[in-house]
Amino acid sequence: MTSPILDIVKSPARQDSDQSVELDDALGRQASLSTALVSVFRGNFCDFILPNRKTTAFKKHSVIYDVGDRERTLFFLRSGFAKVGTIAVDGREVIYDVRKSGDVVGELCATEKARSDRAVALEPTDAVCVPFEEVMQSLLQQPALATVLVDVFCRALKEAYAQVNSMALDDTVHRLIKVLSGLATKIGQRSGPLVQIPVYLTQEEIAQMAGARRERISTALNSLRRRGIVQYSARGHMVLDIDALEPYLP
Amino acid sequence: MTSPILDIVKSPARQDSDQSVELDDALGRQASLSTALVSVFRGNFCDFILPNRKTTAFKKHSVIYDVGDRERTLFFLRSGFAKVGTIAVDGREVIYDVRKSGDVVGELCATEKARSDRAVALEPTDAVCVPFEEVMQSLLQQPALATVLVDVFCRALKEAYAQVNSMALDDTVHRLIKVLSGLATKIGQRSGPLVQIPVYLTQEEIAQMAGARRERISTALNSLRRRGIVQYSARGHMVLDIDALEPYLP
DNA sequence: TCGCGGGTGTTACTTTTGTAACACCCGCGT
């Protein structure tokens, strides 16, 4: 993954004063505003399910599980990031969500024999892999954990519905804005009015999240940059100005 | 709700031989091919949660719960049909799903303080209303029920993702086809190669399920009728020829 | 019985989106 920032920053589309801002990992690592998936490591989930299990390391871009897989296991992310989505028969890709350490991935196998979705590591990622059967068994011994599991599903469901809304009602630009602000609240690292997205996502991937063509996203992104809503940090990571973003939101 | 069948059947768009077929309630009521939401009445859910509770009757078109509601209760449908969806600030509506007796409705309140969705009875509908708290409590006493609840959420999530796929990848006609075949498998009543949809849905509602304008749905529906995929029964209920439908599906 | 309201069918027009094609820039490996 190269980081063609200079290209972007100097591109003909640039007309204003957004210097590539200096944020990278400088202010990062502080409280992210994640509200997406409950951290399954609180609520004793870790105490019950995770101890004495080895974590598996996934390399960047490696497939954690894929469409058609028949193994039924949940992945508890301990570090890194993963995109979850699917690939249609014709090869076109859709991304439902990006998840980070503390989130679960692979929940859908609860009702499936063969997976209909897939997850791919966006960065080097460590995960604890637990067979679905064993998750359900620890639920029998520790019923309070059910709350956590229900919460995981419920949040995912709510977000999926939000995505349906956006696709049904919004145009490309507003879908993009929702994708970006979703990323900001889920995995963003805040510093003042700016939020940095700590993973590198290609325009193609953003397009797959927004349900639009990459070319449109490219144009929309530049229009947002001219309005000061989007910038790029030194490492090519996106930085959002949430104050500037908010007025466009609902 | 009027049933303008004659209008439809005799409309200028008609060019072939689809007589309004005689099926209504004649062959109905037999095993529907529902696979959508697990019947929560199996698996002892009813034994534990539902006995000694009164069922509430909802009139056709009455709102079971609405966007913004702060009460947290699940509704276990015992008869009838309900659409679940939402209304945007500008009034535009989106429908996520149609559910029938045996299904739950209102699950989303598990993580919300204020509901972001709404459910409306499509027919006179009876439901057992159970506060979410009590559901979780019976889970503590009867941990095996967790399987059922997880299943409910997981199926809803899987279907929501399918909807996202369709909106991202399909054009209007294919989205319509998926909506129809989804209705067929969820609430359809089968008789031979034909499946009847036992609720009356306006084109507007179908459009809200497909994420498209009513006008397009009207046209697409007529094109499907000319191809023999869709017919109307005597009471204005849709009837699908699943054999004719299948080739268009994936 | 007359008119109204709701649902449907259809069309001309506008807007949005997708498609195709290409140029550019960069970093990397040969």
Place this chain on the structure above:
DNA sequence: ACGCGGGTGTTACAAAAGTAACACCCGCGA
């Protein structure tokens, strides 16, 4: 050092979807 490949920016053009407007048909209630 050079070229290649991947990611980005941009445009002209074609296709799809939304908009607006209207006609029709029906059932129902005044």
